[in-house]
Every structure is written in C-alpha cells, then in structure tokens.
Amino acid sequence: MDLKQLAKEIRKDIFKTAYNGGSGHLGGAFSCVEILVSLYFSVLKYDKNNPLWKYRDKVIFSKGHGCLALYSVLNKIGYISKEQLNSYCKLNSNVGGEPKYMELDGVEATTGSLGRGLSFSIGIAIANKLDKIDSKIYTILGDGECQEGTVWEAVMSAGHRRLDNLTVILDYNKLQAMGNIDEILNLGDIKKSWESFGFFVYEVDGHNIDKLIEVLKDNLNNKIEKPRLIIANTIKGKGISIMENQPIWHYRLPSEKELDIFLNELEMTKEELFL
Amino acid sequence: MRNAYLKTLYKLAKEDKNVLSLISDNGLIVYDDFKNDFPEQLLNFGMSENNMVMAGCGLASCGKIPFIYTISAFLAFRSFEFIRVDACVNNLNVKIVGIGSGVSYGYLGPTHHSTEDIGVLRVLPNLTIFSPSTPLMAQKVTEQAYKIKGPVYIRLGTNNEKEFYSENYNDNIKKLNNIIDGKDFYIISTGSIAYDAFKACQKLNENGYNIGFIDANCLKPFDSETLINLSKNCKNFIIIEEHNIISGLSSIVSDVIAENGLNCKVYKIGLNDVFAKGYGNHNQVKKQNGLDYDNIYLKIKNILENK
The missing domain is CATH 3.40.50.970 (Thiamin diphosphate (ThDP)-binding fold, Pyr/PP domains)
Structure with a gap:
C-alpha cells in the first residue's frame, strides 16, 4: 500500500468530515496524520474483525481534539463506517468532536480534556504486565498538552515503573491554541526531561512515513526496560499552505474564499467535498 | 471502619x-x-x-x-x-x-x-x-x-467507630435502616456521626420522647421508598450529618420530600455553609462545631421542645 497516498486521502477525509460537520480542530488533526498512518499500517497488532481482541495493541489518543485524524484512520481499517464518519458532530451521532470510550470501535479512552491519556495508558500497561499480555500501548500526546501537571505525574509514574510496553508519541508541532508554545509556557528540554524520568527517547520527522516506520520498528525490537518517547517533529496544519504553522487554524474552518485553497491543495473538487 | x-x-x-x-x-x-x-x-x-x-x-x-x-x-x-x-x-x-x-x-x-x-x-x-x-x-x-x-x-471514617448493628445483620445495604422505631420525629444520619445521633436518640427516648432513628449507608441511589413510607405517619425529619447541610444528606432528604409532595418538615444539623473550625481530636473538632454527642442531644431536644 502506498502510505503517502493514503495519508493524502486521510487529509481529504478529515477536511471533508470537518467541513460537513461544521466543526473541527484541523491544525492538530493534520499534524498527526503520518504518525497514525505509520502506526496503524506498519506496527500495530489488531484484528480487523474483532476490535476487542484481548491481545491487541492499544492506541490512546490523548490529544483528543485531533480525533478527526483518528476517526479517518479507523475508517480506513474498517472500524468506523463511512456513514458513521459522515455523521460526525451531528445530533444523533456517536462520532463527536472529542473521542468517547466504547462508543466507537478502536477508541480506547475518552479524551479531549487534556492531560489524561497517559495516566489511563499507564493503567493498561500495568494490567498487561499483571496478566502477562505481550501487547503494546501507544499514547498520542499533544505538545501543548504537556503543560498539564497530570502529564508529569504520569511521566514520573511510567518511568518509575519501567513500563517498557508503553510508547508515547509526542506530536510536537510547537503550537498551541493561542500561539507558540515557547512563548506561552515553554516545555524546556523535552528529551532531557523525559530521559531524566526514565524514558528512552527517539526523535524523528513526524511527516516522513519511512523514517517513522523505521523508528517504530526499532522501538518494537528495543529490549530496554524503559517506557519510550518518540518526539515526532511535525507542522501544525501540515499540507495546506495557509494553515501550516498558523495558530488561528487550531479550531477553525475555511471561509468561502479560503475554501478554494484547501480544495486545490488537497486535490479535491467541490463535488467531492459534499459527496 | x-x-x-x-x-x-x-x-x-x-x-x-x-x-x-x-x-x-x-x-x-x-x-x-x-x-x-x-x-x-x-x-x-x-x-x-x-x-x-x-x-x-x-x-x-x-x-x-x-x-x-x-x-x-x-x-x-x-x-x-x-x-x-x-x-x-x-x-x-x-x-x-x-x-x-x-x-x-x-x-x-x-x-x-x-x-x-x-x-x-x-x-x-x-x-x-x-x-x-x-x-x-x-x-x-x-x-x-x-x-x-x-x-x-x-x-x-478514620477512627475507632463503635458498632450499633447486630453481627447477624443481613439486610439490603442499599436500603435505609430503621434502627429505632419512632412516632412523630425521625432522625436520619449517615457516616461516623451516626453513632452520636443513635445514642442521642436512645437517651431522648429514655427521657420520655418517642423518636425514631434511621441510618443511611447508601446515599446514591437513595432509598426514597422507605422515606416515603415513613412519611405517611411521621412528618418531621431531623438530619444529622458531618458535612455541609448544603448538598449533603439534608439536601438528599429534602429533594425526596419536595419531589414527592410529602408535606414534611426537615431540620438540618450539620455544618451550615461553613468550613469546620478549630483543631483537635475528632470529637473535640466536632464539639467545636456543635456536632458532638452533647450538642446533638441538646439541638434535637430543642427542636422537640419548640415544636
């Protein structure tokens, strides 16, 4: 499968779903597309016919506001139907603007209010250890989210317990709702701080699928008894020139005039948008 | 406990x-x-x-x-x-x-x-x-x-709470427990303060009153049914709680009474929209805040005498 092409299609789906739903955190969804594509199509262990398979790897999507990327990927693997995706943010839908546990196949935790996914993941990681289940837990963490104190309780806890079945992937796009993270509340030296709490840290271009897969596979074969952090350097709004690195696109849909730019750059027609 | x-x-x-x-x-x-x-x-x-x-x-x-x-x-x-x-x-x-x-x-x-x-x-x-x-x-x-x-x-509760249940107790823990039958007044309490309320009730009855005592161990879901049945014969409920009277057991009981149109009076003994004052052992702090046995006894007696 051409994963670059798949990532393109997923961006189209994200935009289409958000536009028709009338809402969506586009910037943060576009920044983690390659991360999710690499995960779901290279290393993740799951059963397409049994989303609750006991031995599945689990993805905890802590940066819940970016869920359109998750939903679109879950649609590609068959966990969410096209009809469900099209019902996004509609009154009688269970596909909401933040993911909710047990409402959709493949959504392993309720997230959205930030700073919660990593602790929830720790519980799963401990349970797997107790039950001797050799499955992995991947937590997709936002960078702005790391300003929440609970993230640091969890970092300490995972490091202290040497949870080597837990991998955190940081979608490090350097922006938060109102501007640059460094200007609002800077995160310090991420690599050093996480290492100091007992994590093994990788760093990678978060839009380069080949490199991401390389790191994810290396991580899988890595026998070090530590939890892992993959710092994925990304661009918020990746793929749309007017959206890239612009804080205003944290939670906004394009105007009529901007719509053409989105359609052009996503290589889709207006008809496709409303299909 | x-x-x-x-x-x-x-x-x-x-x-x-x-x-x-x-x-x-x-x-x-x-x-x-x-x-x-x-x-x-x-x-x-x-x-x-x-x-x-x-x-x-x-x-x-x-x-x-x-x-x-x-x-x-x-x-x-x-x-x-x-x-x-x-x-x-x-x-x-x-x-x-x-x-x-x-x-x-x-x-x-x-x-x-x-x-x-x-x-x-x-x-x-x-x-x-x-x-x-x-x-x-x-x-x-x-x-x-x-x-x-x-x-x-x-x-x-943290401390050495005393027992007032028989060890053969085998009722539904989600129901209100009618410990002492009463007539015109019922005390309802919960948590470790219930023991003081229970003793006060016993003492008042020894002194000629006829009041009942209900212990609530489950606050949600709350056993409205037992309360509704009691209200057929009793129109006065005295709630004793080691909690703010806003939102605690007093409020739970008041909700049931209002929602079911029970025409009963609710007397609230607890912290009246304040944080507890003072430092000391459990009983000393309860006393400082009017919630120890002696205070509970006097407050209930006062309610009964002024009815």
Whole structure:
C-alpha cells in the first residue's frame, strides 16, 4: 500500500468530515496524520474483525481534539463506517468532536480534556504486565498538552515503573491554541526531561512515513526496560499552505474564499467535498 | 471502619486476583499484611492522586477491579474531573475509597476535612455512593461495592467507630435502616456521626420522647421508598450529618420530600455553609462545631421542645 497516498486521502477525509460537520480542530488533526498512518499500517497488532481482541495493541489518543485524524484512520481499517464518519458532530451521532470510550470501535479512552491519556495508558500497561499480555500501548500526546501537571505525574509514574510496553508519541508541532508554545509556557528540554524520568527517547520527522516506520520498528525490537518517547517533529496544519504553522487554524474552518485553497491543495473538487 | 475495610479488601483480594489496591503514599503499616501476601496487587502511586485515579480507570478498562484509596478530600476535590470523566463518563468498574470522612482528621484542619464530598460527588451520573456508619457497615458496603459493576465511592471514617448493628445483620445495604422505631420525629444520619445521633436518640427516648432513628449507608441511589413510607405517619425529619447541610444528606432528604409532595418538615444539623473550625481530636473538632454527642442531644431536644 502506498502510505503517502493514503495519508493524502486521510487529509481529504478529515477536511471533508470537518467541513460537513461544521466543526473541527484541523491544525492538530493534520499534524498527526503520518504518525497514525505509520502506526496503524506498519506496527500495530489488531484484528480487523474483532476490535476487542484481548491481545491487541492499544492506541490512546490523548490529544483528543485531533480525533478527526483518528476517526479517518479507523475508517480506513474498517472500524468506523463511512456513514458513521459522515455523521460526525451531528445530533444523533456517536462520532463527536472529542473521542468517547466504547462508543466507537478502536477508541480506547475518552479524551479531549487534556492531560489524561497517559495516566489511563499507564493503567493498561500495568494490567498487561499483571496478566502477562505481550501487547503494546501507544499514547498520542499533544505538545501543548504537556503543560498539564497530570502529564508529569504520569511521566514520573511510567518511568518509575519501567513500563517498557508503553510508547508515547509526542506530536510536537510547537503550537498551541493561542500561539507558540515557547512563548506561552515553554516545555524546556523535552528529551532531557523525559530521559531524566526514565524514558528512552527517539526523535524523528513526524511527516516522513519511512523514517517513522523505521523508528517504530526499532522501538518494537528495543529490549530496554524503559517506557519510550518518540518526539515526532511535525507542522501544525501540515499540507495546506495557509494553515501550516498558523495558530488561528487550531479550531477553525475555511471561509468561502479560503475554501478554494484547501480544495486545490488537497486535490479535491467541490463535488467531492459534499459527496 | 478503616480496619473493617482493609480486612474485607484483603479477603476480596485473596479470592480474586483482579482486585487491586491502589494507594497514594497513605496507609503505612495498615497495608503491611496486604503487601506481604499480595505484593502484585498493591500499587503505590506516590503523591499523585490524579494519576492514580486515571491509571485505576485504565486498569478497570482491562478487567481489573481497583480499589483506589486515599484521604477523601484529595479524591473528591482534587481528582474530581478524573472521577467524573475517567470513572463516571466511561462507567468503569473502579472503587474510589476516601478515608477521613467529615472532620475525622481533626488535627489537620479543612485541607483534610471532607465536608463537601457527598455534595460534589452525588451529582455524577453512574456513581454509587456509600457512607457507612459502623465497622460492620464498612465491611458490608465494601463487599457490595465489589459486586457492583461500575464506579462506586465509599466514604470511610478514620477512627475507632463503635458498632450499633447486630453481627447477624443481613439486610439490603442499599436500603435505609430503621434502627429505632419512632412516632412523630425521625432522625436520619449517615457516616461516623451516626453513632452520636443513635445514642442521642436512645437517651431522648429514655427521657420520655418517642423518636425514631434511621441510618443511611447508601446515599446514591437513595432509598426514597422507605422515606416515603415513613412519611405517611411521621412528618418531621431531623438530619444529622458531618458535612455541609448544603448538598449533603439534608439536601438528599429534602429533594425526596419536595419531589414527592410529602408535606414534611426537615431540620438540618450539620455544618451550615461553613468550613469546620478549630483543631483537635475528632470529637473535640466536632464539639467545636456543635456536632458532638452533647450538642446533638441538646439541638434535637430543642427542636422537640419548640415544636
């Protein structure tokens, strides 16, 4: 499968779903597309016919506001139907603007209010250890989210317990709702701080699928008894020139005039948008 | 109550390896037996209550049954959002066990008091709330909490609460317990202060009154049915609680009375929209705040005499 092409299609789906739903955190969804594509199509262990398979790897999507990327990927693997995706943010839908546990196949935790996914993941990681289940837990963490104190309780806890079945992937796009993270509340030296709490840290271009897969596979074969952090350097709004690195696109849909730019750059027609 | 809880938890953990005890650097020595006999089932998260609650919910999503234990003020107030979202929105099988109900931690002051915990937690859908009054009731609610498939809050007293139940007690723990039959007045109480209310009721009846005593060990779901039945013959209820009278047992009873048009009077004895004052042992702090046995007795007598 051409994963670059798949990532393109997923961006189209994200935009289409958000536009028709009338809402969506586009910037943060576009920044983690390659991360999710690499995960779901290279290393993740799951059963397409049994989303609750006991031995599945689990993805905890802590940066819940970016869920359109998750939903679109879950649609590609068959966990969410096209009809469900099209019902996004509609009154009688269970596909909401933040993911909710047990409402959709493949959504392993309720997230959205930030700073919660990593602790929830720790519980799963401990349970797997107790039950001797050799499955992995991947937590997709936002960078702005790391300003929440609970993230640091969890970092300490995972490091202290040497949870080597837990991998955190940081979608490090350097922006938060109102501007640059460094200007609002800077995160310090991420690599050093996480290492100091007992994590093994990788760093990678978060839009380069080949490199991401390389790191994810290396991580899988890595026998070090530590939890892992993959710092994925990304661009918020990746793929749309007017959206890239612009804080205003944290939670906004394009105007009529901007719509053409989105359609052009996503290589889709207006008809496709409303299909 | 704490010992009764720990004994019951020990028994449950022995029978079911999915029962886990999550603690937050609280309970030195008292957890020694558990630690020695089931080391894998005891998880100390250090002083990170929020992480502990959320990790507990993650464990529950994998079929574990975590009993998440620390000082109730640090659970109900500090970890409220995580109890709300991770435990209750997800409707996960976690047991939130708060130690130090009311002003049990008398020497430590309002940071350690839980005098609004019932109020903040009873608004959460899916959550069952137990507030046992005696060691036997602490045992019974812990056993019941294990059987319930969903989030439960247990509010425990810290000190050596006295027993007023027969050891043969085998009623439905979710129902109101009619301990003393009465006529025109009924006292309803919950938690460790119920013993003082019970003794005051006995004393008043020895002095010629005829008042009943109800003990409420389950506050949510609340046994409205028993209250409605009692109200057919009794029109006065005196609520005694070691909690703010706003949102606690007084409010629960008032809701039932108003909603069902019961035409009854509710007298509220508790903290009247204040934080408890003073420092001292449990009883001294209760006394300072008008909630010890003597004060309860006099306040009830005053109500009866002025009726």
